Amino acid sequence: MEKNVRISYLFDFYxxxxxxxxxxxxxxYYNDDLSxxxxxxxxxxxxxxxxxLLKRSETLLVEMExxxxxxxxxxxxxxxxxxxxxxxxxxxxxxxxxAAECAQMIIDTAEKxxxxxxx
Amino acid sequence: MEKNVRISYLFDFYxxxxxxxxxxxxxxYYNDDLSxxxxxxxxxxxxxxxxxLLKRSETLLVEMExxxxxxxxxxxxxxxxxxxxxxxxxxxxxxxxxAAECAQMIIDTAEKxxxxxxx
Numbered sequence: 482m483e484k485n486v487r488i489s490y491l492f493d494f495y496x497x498x499x500x501x502x503x504x505x506x507x508x509x510y511y512n513d514d515l516s517x518x519x520x521x522x523x524x525x526x527x528x529x530x531x532x533x534l535l536k537r538s539e540t541l542l543v544e545m546e547x548x549x550x551x552x553x554x555x556x557x558x559x560x561x562x563x564x565x566x567x568x569x570x571x572x573x574x575x576x577x578x579x580a581a582e583c584a585q586m587i588i589d590t591a592e593k594x595x596x597x598x599x600x
Numbered sequence: 601m602e603k604n605v606r607i608s609y610l611f612d613f614y615x616x617x618x619x620x621x622x623x624x625x626x627x628x629y630y631n632d633d634l635s636x637x638x639x640x641x642x643x644x645x646x647x648x649x650x651x652x653l654l655k656r657s658e659t660l661l662v663e664m665e666x667x668x669x670x671x672x673x674x675x676x677x678x679x680x681x682x683x684x685x686x687x688x689x690x691x692x693x694x695x696x697x698x699a700a701e702c703a704q705m706i707i708d709t710a711e712k713x714x715x716x717x718x719x
Contacts (some may be wrong), residue, residue: 497667526621542686551670553661554716558677561713565684568702568709580694580703583687587706590687594680 491542
């Protein structure tokens, strides 16, 4: 079973739709890097049981992305915000003090927006 | 049964998680403003059947928002983007031509970003 980095990413978006047990399994396997055997021991179930639990969780996460396309959308948004920051940084060097202040406000807001997107 | 404008809004975000029939019912009732009776006739089911279908769909949409909080998140994002546009519009009036051009690029990107958020 290959670890799919995409799953960890989708888990950030859609983790809340999983059951507590599914969510815990994904966290232990993908974020804490535990083995199937270690998770099996913690859960008191078989390795195959953990494998099934993870498979089901992964399917749910991938299906959510196929339906809602949030991860894709948020990646594009982040690119847009980065572009805005690049332009605002250029403006900040202008001799026009007022414009430079506005540019700083744009940068501050854009940084806040970035956090909103990735959180 | 009171029409909840929030549902129509949440439907834009999470409509794709509904079944085809649920989705169709929500569209007819909330977007096309058909009555329960008219939808019942179209679907060949009772008014109570339509009511149940809508209730179930509404619950699913509200639950999704409780879990993912996307509608709330996107509203905040839109506010941030509007703030960025307001500042960029101020900069566009500067005598510094280069800064004005950067401001225009910020506005263009922010407008694209707005569309991404509401789409």
